[in-house]
Amino acid sequence: LTAELMESFRRVFVDSMSESFYPVPQEAIGVGSAFEGWSPREWDGVYCVLVPLNAPPGHAFHLELDSTGQMAARTFRVHVEPVCTCQREQQGQELLCFLHHSQKELRRKHQRSLLKTLCIGSYLDVEKTSHWFYQLLRSSWLHVPQSHSWHLAFQPCSRSCQLQLSKGKESLRVEMLFGVHQGDSDIFVVSQPSEAQKCGSSIFVSSQPTKANIMASTAWPEMYAVAEVKFFQHMARQVPCESLHLKCLQVFTCILTGTGFPISIWKTVLMHLLTTVPLSQWHRxxxxxxxxxxxxxxxxxxxxxxxxxxxxxxxxxxxxxxVPLAVRKVEPPNLFEHLARDPAAHREAMQIY
Structure with missing residues (x-):
């Protein structure tokens, strides 16, 4: 149902936004454990999907790595650049050029650049984009086939859109993130950091918010969830027992809930083992x-x-x-770096282990 709903929304978006200068939503991608083939014991029942956004006509997106060092995870800014569309206009397309047409003519045609709507300066703003996307979903719902049999409640937040569908005793919760491709890869910059990124993939540290954890509205954290889903799907086709590795992951996330080791740590351990232990040894x-x-x-x-x-x-x-070359060439971050810096946290981790 989640995939069908996202595709229905996408079709409505295509029809309603064909002449607009807002970001263009693409086919949604399921991410997280539910789409990797397993679910942790404490799973909240929310299906998470990523909606890639392409630049609208007359604009281009360029990703700039944020080097301010405010977040533990890599973050980017999405620089929006106007591009000339005069050639397309000469080919018969009714498309005004934001670079070469006068502001008076643009106003007369009710054409507003993306820079004037969803940006701060020349950078795409996450919160403005989230609000726009929320309004787009609301206006599109009655045109979606599922609206005839399902009730939809919207739960907007500053960096994503959350939906709850219900029909009798059935219910479904979906969180929609939006993001921008890094080139033609499976790595994205997205509207909201993962749980691991929110705490810097750290364990045994204070959960109180700090200045370093407050994200600017133009900050788009890098996300690897699409690559991880594809990795687990690939491994399911390679190992003798297609779900044994996922059962291992489920066992640890169920038994060791609340011990201080987050799911992201166990997933990382498993992914490393899947590429070091011979695949023939993943038998029941x-x-x-x-x-x-x-x-x-x-x-x-x-x-x-x-x-x-x-x-x-x-x-x-x-x-x-x-994976972009820049991602392949970067030095892999140490997810236990905080343990190396904090002897007390390291002792606690060893005791709990």
């Missing part, structure tokens, strides 16, 4: 050994105070996962 009869491998790997990383990010700087990703 090897289930206990693979669980032990995960514990041993985590213990080793804790002792070294080092767990490398799996996607950033990885040389082990399957070829079908498209």
């Amino acid at each position: 009869r090897e289930f206990a050994r693979r669980l032990w491998d995960m514990l041993t790997y985590l213990s080793h990383c804790l002792q070294l105070k080092c767990l490398k990010h799996f996607v950033l700087g990885s040389e082990r990703l399957p070829a079908e996962i498209r």
Whole structure:
């Protein structure tokens, strides 16, 4: 139902926005555990989808890495640049050029550049984009086939759009993020950081918000969830028992809930093991050994105070996962860096382990 709903919305968007200068929504991509083939015990039942946004006619998006160092995760700004459309106008398309037509003519045609609507300066603003997307969803709902049988409640927030659909005793919750491609890859910059990014992938540290965790409205965090979904789908086709590795992940996230090790840590451990333990050894009869491998790997990383990010700087990703060269070349961040800096946090982690 989630995929059908997103496709219905996309079709309505195409029809209603054909002559606008707002970002162009593309086909939604499911991300998170529900689309990786498993779900943690504490899963909140929210299906998360990413809606890629393309630049509208007369505009181009350019990603600029934010080097201010305010966030633990890599963040970008989406620079919006007007581009000349005079040639398209000469080819018979009724498209005014924001660079070469006068402001008077643009106003007469009721044409407003994206720079005047959803940007702060020349940078795409997350909160303005979220509000625009929320309004777009509301106005599109009655034109979607699902509106005849489902009731939809909107729960807007500053960096995403949350929907709750209900029909009798059935209900479905969807969180829609929006983002911009990094080139033609499976890496995006998105409207909202993941839970791991919100706390800098840290464990055993204060959860109180700090100045470093407050994101500017023009900050778009880098997201690897699409690459991770494709990685797990790829591995399901390679291992002898297509779901054994996911069962390992589910066991640890269920048994060790509340111990201080977030799901992102166990996922990272599993992804590393899937590229080091021979795929032929992921049989059902090897289930206990693979669980032990995960514990041993985590213990080793804790002792070294080092767990490398799996996607950033990885040389082990399957070829079908498209990653920009800059992402491949970057030094993989250490997800346990805070343990190396804080002896007390490291002792606590070792005690809990």
